[in-house]
Amino acid sequence: MSTKKVAIGAKPTGKPAPATADAWVERSRAQEGGVQKMKRLTIDVPEDLHRRIKTRCAQNGLKIADEVRELLMQKYGES
Secondary structure: OOOOOOOOOOOOOOOOOOOHHHHHHHHHHOOOOOOOOOOOOOOOOHHHHHHHHHHHHHHHOOOOEEEEHHHHHHHHHHO
16 A cells, blocks of 8 residues: 655745735735825726727737726826
8 A cells, every 4th residue: 555645835824815806906006116096997898999909008018907097097187
């Protein structure tokens, strides 16, 4: 009879997981040096528009969120 060896993963760090998506976004912004509180915005767009946005952003090495944020800032300006 052979014995089976089982690998055990790393010990948990004990850090609590963020309670909400908003908390996760805020923590991420704080780590990036951002000082302005961020809120999540979810919108639906037609599939073909999403494909064009995603393609253009990929070609230019941009994130969709950054591109949309810039367009919104152009429309509504700094607060």
